[in-house]
Amino acid sequence: MPLIEIRDLHFYRGDRAIFKGVDLDIYRGKVTAIMGPSGTGKTTLLKLIGGQLVPDQGTIMVDGQDVHRLPHAQLYELRKRMGMLFQSGALLTDISVFDNVAFPLREHTNLPESMIQDLVSMKLQAVGLRNAKELMPAELSGGMARRVALARAVALDPMMIMYDEPFTGQDPISMGTLVNLIKRINQSMGLTSIVVSHDLEETMAIADEIYLLSGGKVIERGTPDTLQDSSSEWVKQFVEGLPDGPVPFHFPGMSFEDDLLNRKAVK
Amino acid sequence: MGTIQRLGQWAIGTSERLGRGYLFLMAILAGIPGSLFRFSLVIQQIYSVGVLSVLLILISGLFVGMVLGLQGYNTLVDFGAEESLGVMVSLSLVRELGPVVSALLFAGRAGSALTAEIGLMKSTEQLSGMEMMAVDPIRRVITPRFLAGFISLPFLAAIFSAVGILGGYLVGYGLLGVDDGAFWTQMQTKTDWYDDILNGVIKSIVFGFVVTWIALFEGHDAIPTSEGVGRATTRTVVHSAFAILGLDFVLTALMFGDV
Numbered sequence: 325m326p327l328i329e330i331r332d333l334h335f336y337r338g339d340r341a342i343f344k345g346v347d348l349d350i351y352r353g354k355v356t357a358i359m360g361p362s363g364t365g366k367t368t369l370l371k372l373i374g375g376q377l378v379p380d381q382g383t384i385m386v387d388g389q390d391v392h393r394l395p396h397a398q399l400y401e402l403r404k405r406m407g408m409l410f411q412s413g414a415l416l417t418d419i420s421v422f423d424n425v426a427f428p429l430r431e432h433t434n435l436p437e438s439m440i441q442d443l444v445s446m447k448l449q450a451v452g453l454r455n456a457k458e459l460m461p462a463e464l465s466g467g468m469a470r471r472v473a474l475a476r477a478v479a480l481d482p483m484m485i486m487y488d489e490p491f492t493g494q495d496p497i498s499m500g501t502l503v504n505l506i507k508r509i510n511q512s513m514g515l516t517s518i519v520v521s522h523d524l525e526e527t528m529a530i531a532d533e534i535y536l537l538s539g540g541k542v543i544e545r546g547t548p549d550t551l552q553d554s555s556s557e558w559v560k561q562f563v564e565g566l567p568d569g570p571v572p573f574h575f576p577g578m579s580f581e582d583d584l585l586n587r588k589a590v591k
Numbered sequence: 592m593g594t595i596q597r598l599g600q601w602a603i604g605t606s607e608r609l610g611r612g613y614l615f616l617m618a619i620l621a622g623i624p625g626s627l628f629r630f631s632l633v634i635q636q637i638y639s640v641g642v643l644s645v646l647l648i649l650i651s652g653l654f655v656g657m658v659l660g661l662q663g664y665n666t667l668v669d670f671g672a673e674e675s676l677g678v679m680v681s682l683s684l685v686r687e688l689g690p691v692v693s694a695l696l697f698a699g700r701a702g703s704a705l706t707a708e709i710g711l712m713k714s715t716e717q718l719s720g721m722e723m724m725a726v727d728p729i730r731r732v733i734t735p736r737f738l739a740g741f742i743s744l745p746f747l748a749a750i751f752s753a754v755g756i757l758g759g760y761l762v763g764y765g766l767l768g769v770d771d772g773a774f775w776t777q778m779q780t781k782t783d784w785y786d787d788i789l790n791g792v793i794k795s796i797v798f799g800f801v802v803t804w805i806a807l808f809e810g811h812d813a814i815p816t817s818e819g820v821g822r823a824t825t826r827t828v829v830h831s832a833f834a835i836l837g838l839d840f841v842l843t844a845l846m847f848g849d850v
Binding site for chain 2: 371374400401406411415417427428431473480
């Protein structure tokens with residue numbers, strides 16, 4: 325049975341449909357990637373899974389619980405078992421690296437301070453930043469901030485972790501470090517990971533399964549190898565990074581000729 | 592778009608925001624019992640919004656009191672009543688200027704800072720991050736700040752009035768030669784605990800409640816961009832000023848309307 329089951333998901337922002345009937349399964353212990361062009365609603369999907377947004381139609385079951393039918397208290401209990409790494413890191417800027425990682429432990433447990441210190445040191449050691457614990461978030465590079473956020477996301481030993489664009493804007497060394505960390509932490513902690521990204525090479529290197537989203541639907545699903553060999557024009561365009569194809573280069577609307585010749589008609 | 596359509600859109604938008612503001616306030620109030628059990632969070636915020644505003648309040652109160660002393664003396668001396676300067680200064684400050692001016696200063700200094708802080712926490716996904724860590728940002732971040740603002744403003748208004756009276760005394764006695772015995776005695780005789788001081792305190796409690804609510808709501812409701820946070824900060828100061836002055840009239844009418 326999958327850890328997350330999404331069925332017939334519909335979600336609108338105003339009149340714009342973000343999802344038009346998405347079905348998706350995330351299996352336990354696997355790294356599942358959600359990929360697609362910018363603006364396809366990948367981050368929105370994570371917020372729907374975490375219960376921060378409510379779908380217009382459809383269900384999202386996490387560990388057998390319907391996320392959007394849970395009362396507030398139970399939703400918060402479920403979230404304690406879900407980690408999330410935001411694209412910006414979302415570290416609390418007025419407290420140190422140490423206090424950021426300790427934050428969920430202090431909020432949700434009654435552990436003595438000595439034990440919190442040990443746990444935080446272990447989590448920071450796992451991301452290679454134990455010696456940066458006294459720094460403030462403003463003193464960290466983008467890659468370091470995401471590693472601290474990762475340590476914080478796993479502080480409560482969750483069952484799953486959601487990564488929102490973890491590789492965006494990273495230099496090659498940070499990118500390599502994050503790729504390794506996601507894979508290693510998933511294996512060593514027995515997690516289920518969902519990686520939302522459009523960085524193809526890095527995501528394909530760690531994903532067990534990939535869903536490609538476009539136009540509010542799942543276009544393709546498979547392992548990295550099957551997607552590489554796919555005959556779908558859309559998948560080829562995405563995998564090979566072609567500027568034009570099923571996803572058009574030009575924003576849909578009036579043709580260039582009409583725009584030049586019939587400008588009055590536009591008014 | 593026609594004028595009537597725009598008017599309708601504005602009315603719907605305003606009603607919607609008022610509704611959101613009301614729901615936001617209900618969520619804050621529901622979080623108060625929890626915040627009382629974690630009062631250290633409130634104390635941190637009292638330092639931030641209250642203690643750090645004291646210098647501004649001290650300096651402003653002193654100058655307002657000194658100006659009141661000068662202006663009051665010039666009017667009273669025409670009637671040979673300059674010895675009533677203490678009463679005039681104290682009643683002006685305790686009833687009106689203390690609560691109102693300190694609330695306006697509080698909105699400008701602490702209110703705008705609260706809006707910017709919450710707005711930036713929203714735009715940098717810190718509030719979302721807390722939600723995903725199963726920490727309710729309303730209870731963890733917003734309610735302690737609300738209580739801090741609500742608690743701080745009456746004390747700031749009291750400090751403003753006290754320093755203002757001292758400013759009026761320094762000008763009246765030190766500069767203009769008003770008899771200091773008359774200044775203090777008349778002030779103590781004519782200033783009533785209930786009618787003047789308690790009513791002034793009630794005003795500052797109401798202003799503290801409203802200004803902090805507006806500041807926190809504007810931050811929480813801000814569009815999460817730098818422009819959105821900037822606009823929200825401006826709205827906090829403008830809406831707070833309107834609310835303070837409007838409520839001051841209503842409260843004054845209720846408290847002193849029959850005098």
